[in-house]
Amino acid sequence: MTIYTSLVHQIFILLYIFTQLFHISTATTIGICYGRVANNLPQPTAAVNLINSNGISSIRLFNPVLESLIPFSGTGIQLTIGVPNEELPTIAAGTPATANDWLQANIFAHVSADQIRYLVVGNEVFLKDPFYTPHIIPAIINLHQALQNLGLSDKIKISSAQAASILSNSFPPSSSSFDTNILPDLTHLLQFLRDTSSPLMVNVYPYFSYINNPQLVSLDSALFRPGNVLNDQGLVYDNLFDQTIDAFIYAMEKEGFGGIPVVVTETGWPTAGGDVASGENALAYNGNVVKRSLNNVGTPKRPGIGVEVFLFDLFDENEKMGNEFEKHFGIFGVDGVKSYDLNFH
Template identity: 55%
Template structure:
């Protein structure tokens, strides 16, 4: 069933939502990548997610069939705005962003199912042509949401690769790449002003395989008994250390209190060294336990971090190393590849 909301009806719908919607419990989300030629149809996905108590999903672009399958399911979504759309969203009046939202998202999905808009993905590092368009797109889409009274429901940010940090060790030395500061500073200012999160993609697996000399496998998997001491703070895993590197980098630029959302993290089950079902089970299990327990990091012990596991299924058409194709938490038949619980 298509939601088919008109722009003129959204404000009254949002008012009703604020009056009568229940508060949501803590949850761990999952990314729904679709770079594969053998994936189950979208119509089967919602029941799979509901049966496993997954309540939040990240999709990377707004495909009508996909959005329609989630409509009225009570599953909250992070919806990606494709990198290639950013020049148009940035350079046109706000009315263009408003119409784009209606035509591509709100026509298929109730707006109150949308938790986040993710503007591009890892643009600053992996797709630098689009870098100048990120922040203007963020502002235009935010103005469009304001006009619909949706800006407090739908938060906007852009997922960053961990490599936007030029220094990440020890965590207290976290520093953004100085070449990116002209883009990152206005982004942080927007996030601070509008209570939006800094979105980051965090993969201890990649850090480990690229720097085995300095990073132990147990440290990447949350298995270490040893600790890293940094300014009186103890770190027993790379995940927390990476998050606090971002905290330190933001504070270095004068921005305190911006919350973090880990928009991707995961561990491959095959395709290379340390890529195995057991390591994926251990890593993702620890990440889920940490998120559902609302545990903070050493720098922010009382601030839990929302997490999206990558990925729902293996993606057999992804580029890169073989392990890039093997991050799926579920097999194609819907059975879990390994034991991990979302609640």
């Protein structure tokens, strides 16, 4: 009996060690968006050196411009690369061979496939740029088939980044639903994501939610401050980020697509140019996003499953259109100095 008890005890110890090692090995990735809509940015080689020196291991490029892509070659930095909206009609109208030619010419001739994590086919097309909507799924299918032919479809996952506005209702999370106008196309996308074990990619900005509805949205909730608590069917929410992620999960479940992971392809907080835009608030928001992801906190609906995020943005972008705050999401100044003391690991 003593030997049996000792053996069981040893087994439990081994299982505990294994689970701890597994937890460490599956830490959620923190990525940074490298937007380049500016005329005063450092050279891409300097930007890559800055990324490396800060231990940032994952970068999102909105398009495969060679000037910014080539310096990443051989660095080991994982890349999430956008297929721009304007490229979709040509790729969609072609064949897998056409898609392969595009991949080879724009990406694989310049950086190893081993460095590519995701292809983001189109950015915020549904509702915001509907001209390209009919081209999304055909382009994705051709690109996926091209990756299959290259033996890369298990390594490089394909999705399409969507704005939070594809939800017609998001509060409370359990009542969320997708805009019915996009459901036919969105359903095809969700089917592809489920079939290929790929994530739904969403751009999430509690900052926008707050400034657009300050009477209804709590700044404390947007900034992860204690105070406002929402109890939604037994799940307790104390921040807007979790509410938004779970709203997408509930909406997918309502359409029969439970289990698809969610990746946040953009999130951030501006340091200037608008109401409550400051370095202090940007640090509070991004700092909490990073900590929660690295610690695999997850959300109330998916606890313990860290949310992979790409923080927006590496630098301020002084040629961005729209409101002034759109130009001030940079985590680093163009001189390479952090705009606020954010840690990435």
